[in-house]
Amino acid sequence: EVQLVESGGGLVKPGGSLRLSCTASGFTFSRFSMNWVRQAPRKGLEWVSSVSSTSTYIYYADSVKGRFTISRDNAKYSLYLEMNNLRAEDTAVYYCARGHSSAWYIFDSWGQGTLVTVSS
Amino acid sequence: SYVLTQPPSVSVAPGETARVTCGGDNIGSKRVHWYQQKSGQAPALVIYYDTDRPSGIPERISGANSGNTATLTISRVEAGDEADYYCQVLGGINVHPVFGGGTRLTVL
Numbered sequence: 001e002v003q004l005v006e007s008g009g010g011l012v013k014p015g016g017s018l019r020l021s022c023t024a025s026g027f028t029f030s031r032f033s034m035n036w037v038r039q040a041p042r043k044g045l046e047w048v049s050s051v052s053s054t055s056t057y058i059y060y061a062d063s064v065k066g067r068f069t070i071s072r073d074n075a076k077y078s079l080y081l082e083m084n085n086l087r088a089e090d091t092a093v094y095y096c097a098r099g100h101s102s103a104w105y106i107f108d109s110w111g112q113g114t115l116v117t118v119s120s
Numbered sequence: 121s122y123v124l125t126q127p128p129s130v131s132v133a134p135g136e137t138a139r140v141t142c143g144g145d146n147i148g149s150k151r152v153h154w155y156q157q158k159s160g161q162a163p164a165l166v167i168y169y170d171t172d173r174p175s176g177i178p179e180r181i182s183g184a185n186s187g188n189t190a191t192l193t194i195s196r197v198e199a200g201d202e203a204d205y206y207c208q209v210l211g212g213i214n215v216h217p218v219f220g221g222g223t224r225l226t227v228l
Contacts, residue, residue, distance in 0.1 A: 035217075037163075045155070045163065045206050047217040059216060095162055105210045105217045106153050108174060110162040 002026040002109040009114030022079040022096030030074040033099030038092035086118045122211030124220035131226045140223045142190040142207030150209045152190040158203045202227045
């Protein structure tokens, strides 16, 4: 069974930094692209960032480009999101999601999410 | 960027058919994917590539895509189908994943 478990969320002041982690199990992590998708309180889904299976290709939403960095460690079955210069509008539940085997942009398994709150 | 438009809400009685639409400029030329998010839970993929179902998704959930509208259809609606539904495509100038605003399906 595919399992994705996020951690690292919390309360941070505007301008601060936070590092999210996602630990995977139940599948061969190194064979799949991985993604972060977020959901602001009572709002819809927003794609944040994606990394290919070998980290060759990395993509960011315009709203986070230059502030967020996605990375992965295939040996540790882990995905990361380094978030810097955080803003109030970054407040959201951040989901780790696996890319489908046929297309990185189809999210076929999701974690339960970790809440990031940016507030003074 | 590419915009996907969904109705905020759809209501249907148990046993009836629910249709959730997703509008976009010539969306029929794109491949549409649908996610279901039940209250307090993470989203789950229910339809991909317009019409394909992941394993475990019942046949009464189906998708179609043509022209400027994609449609998620849920036949013989059950109370357990009550959820928010999101459409998604790869679009925009940067060709990034784009989600619709979501539709809340209420089972009366």
